[in-house]
Amino acid sequence: MTFDVIYLRGxxxxxxxxxxxxxxxxxxxxxxxxxxxxxxxxxxxxxxxTITSTFPYLNFHLYHFDTNLVRGKISSSIRRALDQPLNYAxxxxxxxxxxxxxxxIYFDSDLIVVDDVKKLWDIQLGDHVLGAPEYxxxxxxxxxxxxxWSNAAFTASFKxxxxxxxxxxxxxxxxxxxxxxxxxxxxxxxxxxxxxxxxYELGSLPPFLLVFAGDVExxxxxxxxxxxxxxxxxxxxxxxxxxxxxxxxxxxxxxxxLRIDSKRPCPLDSLWVxxxxxxxxxxxxxx
Ligand SMILES: *[C@@H]1O[C@H](CO)[C@@H](O)[C@H](O)[C@H]1NC(C)=O
Numbered sequence: 001m002t003f004d005v006i007y008l009r010g011x012x013x014x015x016x017x018x019x020x021x022x023x024x025x026x027x028x029x030x031x032x033x034x035x036x037x038x039x040x041x042x043x044x045x046x047x048x049x050t051i052t053s054t055f056p057y058l059n060f061h062l063y064h065f066d067t068n069l070v071r072g073k074i075s076s077s078i079r080r081a082l083d084q085p086l087n088y089a090x091x092x093x094x095x096x097x098x099x100x101x102x103x104x105i106y107f108d109s110d111l112i113v114v115d116d117v118k119k120l121w122d123i124q125l126g127d128h129v130l131g132a133p134e135y136x137x138x139x140x141x142x143x144x145x146x147x148x149w150s151n152a153a154f155t156a157s158f159k160x161x162x163x164x165x166x167x168x169x170x171x172x173x174x175x176x177x178x179x180x181x182x183x184x185x186x187x188x189x190x191x192x193x194x195x196x197x198x199x200y201e202l203g204s205l206p207p208f209l210l211v212f213a214g215d216v217e218x219x220x221x222x223x224x225x226x227x228x229x230x231x232x233x234x235x236x237x238x239x240x241x242x243x244x245x246x247x248x249x250x251x252x253x254x255x256x257x258l259r260i261d262s263k264r265p266c267p268l269d270s271l272w273v274x275x276x277x278x279x280x281x282x283x284x285x286x287x
Pocket of ligand 1: 139140141
């Protein structure tokens with residue numbers, strides 16, 4: 001997971017939810033990715049203290065993500081929050097984490113897990129590098145611009161694949177296969193093309209679709225009940241998709257902690273509240 005001041009309340013809730021529902025919480029290692037804020041020299045020390053005082057027995061490692069790595073590669077999207085460099089950290093997990101780590105689950109900071117995460121960890125990836133719930137009924141066309149679809153050189157990338165949408169907020173990744181296949185470079189390649197040709201409107205999602213869609217190990221939909229933050233523009237309340245729920249994800253514009261603080265929560269935000277350890281914290285008063 002990434003750990004940023006802006007989303008810290010969400011990240012802490014996410015960690016707490018994983019621990020609460022795990023059969024063996026002591027077996028879980030958290031890899032937390034942070035950025036240095038130039039106005040705040042001891043940011044990662046503060047963060048380490050915050051984490052250890054909240055979860056005294058948490059098995060975790062902090063990694064510093066150099067935002068300069070992506071700053072020049074990001075093109076603006078329809079929602080400013082999507083342009084934050086830390087949003088792109090998921091592309092660099094294979095570089096950030098030690099080479100001894102063979103598998104990782106990436107989680108966004110606006111979700112809670114309500115099931116034993118071991119079930120997700122244990123899925124077989126087969127020949128795939130990445131596992132995630134797939135949504136083949138979503139309108140895949142809409143994730144790319146007309147400029148993309150009218151260029152045969154671009155659309156050829158989907159040849160031989162039945163490309164389906166998947167959400168990049170929950171991904172099981174084989175880091176060894178990722179490194180072997182140089183997937184970071186492949187994703188960066190599409191980001192360079194985006195800079196020149198504007199082939200999509202969203203942030204870090206479309207490069208993942210371009211590289212992986214149709215080549216993903218399908219995970220049960222229960223592991224990413226996404227969209228609870230509403231759409232990207234208005235953040236209206238959304239309901240759960242039909243079916244069982246192992247993970248609730250407030251992707252979209254609205255975040256439960258913001259809506260709760262503004263006294264305009266959506267009905268499902270009440271499910272996030274029990275994991276909100278920082279409701280009365282002074283941690284946010286200076287940020
Ligand atoms: C899918 O999205 C594209 C682009 O936004 C749109 O032109 C098309 O009509 C949509 N198709 C369906 C079936 O909704």
